[in-house]
Amino acid sequence: MSSTTEQRPPxxxxxxxxxxICSVVVVLTVWEQISGLRSxxxxxxxxxxxxxxxxxxxxLDVESVIRLLRVSAMVSAGLATAAAILGWHVMQRNLAARLALTIVALPLFVTGMTSGGxxxxxxxxxxxxxWLSPAREWFRTGRWTPPAPPREARDDERPAARPTPPPVNAPGPLVPPHSAQPRPAAASAGLHDRPAALVSAFVVTVIGAGLVLAVVGFSVIVMAFSPDLLTAEIERQRPDMLEGSVSLDQLRSATLVVGALCMAWCSAALLFAGLAMARRRWARTALLVTAAASAGACVLSAFYTPVSLVPGLASIATVILLRRPEVRAWFR
Structure with a gap:
């Protein structure tokens, strides 16, 4: 049975x-947004x-909307700064910081919609x-119970048992050695307790891939049924793109294809994460490959779209969590 520990849960x-990290990204995004309000x-x-x-x-007129955007952006930056400070104190098991961070999170989510929701x-x-276990247990008592490691040892890891010598001058059949007796099956709880790192990787994948899937899916729907919005956005950000040999229809088709591939990739990551929680070894390997490829693609895209660094960090965290020793041991 696992014993409790005072170490901070992963x-x-x-x-x-x-x-x-996300609060710092919000502050940087707000700074860029405020500097371009008068453009x-x-x-x-x-x-x-x-x-x-x-x-x-x-x-409303144009000046009123600009004032509203500036106020919303400044409030969002202030809340993000407070959230970053509270996040550091949360790691020190500060109950008041966790409560304050919970209160700050809702208005930050609302005001952050104007600067990168x-x-x-x-x-x-x-x-x-x-507020979920084992974090809830650690904040309440200062201790938490890590999952028990697998109890079933492999044959090559079991120590060789010494045979019992036969009794002297004792008639009758020899008593079989203790090692020859059938071993009881390992407790099912030890075999099926999921490591905390695996659960964390599942949560990160669901949040990251789920949000990307929702955002990309909404964008694909908008581009499919409102092509005028795509044209206006391209003319606002990259007006030189339409001056080349690429037509608007070709660009729209390519964007829809890339969006569909991104949605399929996120759906596959969610499927692999669910199967990994069901202890499918190949699903863990597939999720590792998917997360590593996503991390590389997001880091490269960050040079053009800085917000893509956020799902890239989530993918890197997933790879690190899936490579932890207790996760590898659980899949053996």
Missing amino acids: QVTMAAWMVI LETRESIEAFLAEPFAQGLG FVSSLVAAAVVML
């Missing part, structure tokens, strides 16, 4: 660092938004992990 460490592209986007039928009845949603997801 879920707490991972969740706290997710809060710190011509931003004003044109706001004017296009106010021209929509549902926005005409709001009674994907990153602020990761902060909220990390805060939820701080």
Whole structure:
């Protein structure tokens, strides 16, 4: 039976660092957004938004929207700064910091929608992990119970038993040695207790791949049924792209294909994560390969889209967690 320990659970460490890193990304994104509020592209986007039928009845003009965006961005930056500081104190088992971080997470998620809702949603997801076991047990008592290691040893790892010598002057059949007696089956609890690192890898995969799947799926739907939005976005960010030999239809088709491949990749990662929790050895290997490839692609994409660094960090964390010794031992 596993004994309790005072060491910090890996879920707490991972969740706290997710809060710190994502909060820093939110602050950097807000800084970039505020610096571009007065740009011509931003004003044109706001004017296009106010021209929509549902926005005409709001009674807002361009300057009012700019002021609202600035206030929302500054509030988001302040909340993200507080979340980063609280995330550090959470790792020191500060109960007040966990409660304050929980209170900060909701308004940060709401205000962060104007400056990259994907990153602020990761902060909220990390805060939820701080209220799940074993983090809940560690915050309440200062101790937690790690999962028991596999009790069934392999044949080549079992020590050789010394044979029992036969009794002297004792008639009758010899008593078989103790090692020859059938061994009782290992307790099923020891075989099926999932390591905490595996559970953490599953949670990170579900949150990361699930959010990417939702964002990319929504973007694909918008591009498929509202091509004018794609045209306006390209003209706002890369107006030189349409001046070359690539037509808008070709660009739209390529974007839809890439989005479909990304959705299939995220769906496969979710499937592999679920099968790995069911103790399928090949699923762990497939999830390792998927996470490693995703990490490489996201790191390369970060040079063009900095927000892609967030799912890249989640993929790196998944690889590290799946390579831990207790996870490898559980799949043997």
